[in-house]
Amino acid sequence: MEEMKNKVVLITGASTGIGEGLAYAFARKGGSLSLCGRNVENLKKVEEKCVSEGAAKTIQVVADVTKVDDMERMVDETVAKLGQVDVLINNAGYGCKGGIENGTLEEFDEVFSVNLKAPYYLMQRCLPHLKKTKGCVINLSSCYANMFVPEAVHYSMTKVGLDHLTKCAAIELGKYGIRVNNVNPGLVVTEMV
Template sequence: MDFNDKVILITGASSGLGAATAIYLAKLSAKLVLVGRKETNLKRIALYCEKSKGVKPLAITADVNEDLDAERIINETVEHYGKLDVLVNNAGVIGMGGIKNSSMETYDKVMTTNMRAVYHLTMLAVPHLTTTKGCIINVSCISSTKPSTMALAYNISKAALDHFTKCVALELAPDGIRVNSVNPGFVKTNLLKDIGLNEEQLAMFVANVVGNMPLKKAVEGDEVAALIAFLASDKAKSITGSNYIIDGGSILR
């Protein structure tokens, strides 16, 4: 696959799956727009990407939850590159707790980032993607269809995102825009540290989760990035409205 002359915007690109995807696509000569809230991390990932193929990404420090920032992201992308080919809605947060021990603050935070921000940024990107006959990849999770009691708001936000993917795929198909999602299982990223797990707790969590997975291995970030790259490529030109699971078999149990 070669993404030479393809402009790809990735949210949540300063760490985790977003950073892994940026690095993977940089090696395929993509013209990247990296969006994140952590400016120092974002610059570090941008520099790493630039060293890959000598193509300097456009790094935009912004919060996708802020409407003016979302507008600025799209405007700066088009001003810089003149177009947009691929939108990767990756930015996301997790909030722990079920219906008995959660809060509306947790619900609002999770739904705002994981669903509202995706809705808004996609809306803003569509006119430009219509011009390029581009595509959208939403980063979801297997928790969208696999119930658990640990993170209710997160789970339902990803269920909403999966249905959003299908509905928007149907709406935008006549415009030549494809819309798909990737649904990873457990990937060891900073997301778990962000909810307060220390290194010992994280190690125990990882051992427990991986031990219960049929393939007995955590999903690697670059594996998810490779799936995103495939869905963004012409090799997937007949695929739209699909949710691609990559979870080491976790959803089988």
């Protein structure tokens, strides 16, 4: 139960789906959780369940990973209220249907902003804190990184990029004792799917 005692886990996209499930798993291990997401009502429900599951401490940070100010606030509030960051989980994700023929640049920008730019920037922003704790980063990628699905070209490209970012970050940050890994889940039934 106390495996994560004295550890702080920041989870993006914690209000639903995989992020919600991860929050409960870390709560059961006794971690302190920074639950970040856009849905205020869902975050409140997730926080309540995390407390009942055994989380040491919890905070909600209502934030949008497409906004730099929100990402900065996420990290700042986590450190101010919970003291540190031991684990960063870049879970927030977005996908839309579209390929080369019918996709738009607006969709491209939105998907890349959530799925690739946000993990990159949050790793940068958390780096000083992860150095102190010799923490870790977990990026939620997708099996789509290794599949060729024309109607999901934007999403697939971001997941290939996230896999590469993870490998580069693991090599670069390993010298600080920081581990960086990703998970490539298959289809998981969530509100997004």
